Amino acid sequence: MSKIVVITGGGTGGHLKIADVFIDELKNRGFEVIYIGSTYGQDRFWFENDDRLKEKYFLNTSGVVNKKGFAKIFSLLNIFYKALFCLKILKKYNIKKVISVGGFSAASASFASIFKKDCELFLHEQNSKIGALNAKTLKYTKKAYSSFHDFSPIKDYPVDVKFFNKQRVRSELKTIAFFGGSQGALAINNFALKVAPKLNEMGIKIVHQTGKNDFLRVKNEYLKLGINADVFDFSKDILEKMKEADFCVSRSGASTLFELCANCLPTFFIPFKYAAQNHQYYNAKALFDKDLCYLQNEDDLDIELFFDILKEPNLEAISIGLKEFIKPNGAKQIVDDILKD
């Protein structure tokens, strides 16, 4: 069997994090990995200087979902043109297995794997609602994996095992973290700034990930409020920040959500309302239905209710429940399954 696997997909951190976890898992088993992503989105930021990869290609492709008319046709033609380039890569390295982690970055290499007769396509869908490209390629896949959908033979999310290793049952509220997902979230930044003075009065320490675009504004606002918060735009080691927190306010992007579960950190989710098919809301609802998180839509945010929750945040029961909700080794099981024949 060829010892080189192609991983494709990205655009945002939620997809790229899965690629990252699979790269480690494959490298540990002596496989080499080629990554194919896009020049748009965050793919370069995550993998351009990654020494684990045998090769990396960033194609000039972009999404088609939100485009209309000629722009849409042009994007589609471009994706197919780049698929021919990907086909050459698959042939050159005799690739037999391509793993897509979704997002528009995955389109060209996924189509190339479908064109190549002796190549199998595998898919990881992170969210509760199936993404546009994944919905199109699903029927051509050898196997598809998801923590939300019945078609998946493996339900555990491929969370980096380090989040489990630093798992902690929370019992006392000393530190609160605000996470906006890989790009940060204006709504969470504004909410944090509104509740910060009272949190500060209550003696609660604030850790706040703002995203790159809003970092300076938020940092300055904390300075004006005279609050000594740990403010950062993006951290390569988010676990360092997470493990310190006893409660979190976060977007419900799938990778963040399952990392929070793995770490047993009770969370108040504020989903990104424009996510396709409102998938962030449904991601969090899977936890909410089991009383394992707090959940509020951005438009209904209620500061009084938030502080009511903080009076008796049920930390221990939620923390213990999260431990049961997700088991480690999701990545290992999926890669075992991909490599098994």
Ligand SMILES: CC(=O)N[C@H]1[C@@H](OP(=O)(O)OP(=O)(O)OC[C@H]2O[C@@H](n3ccc(=O)[nH]c3=O)[C@H](O)[C@@H]2O)O[C@H](CO)[C@@H](O)[C@@H]1O
């Ligand atoms: C706006 C948007 O379209 N968001 C989507 C995107 O979210 P987004 O890109 O925000 O993805 P997630 O929240 O799922 O994951 C973010 C990843 O980045 C990491 N991280 C984040 C901040 C930081 O400072 N350092 C760091 O390493 C997190 O640990 C996590 O692994 O992909 C997710 C997975 O498909 C979807 O559920 C989201 O709806």
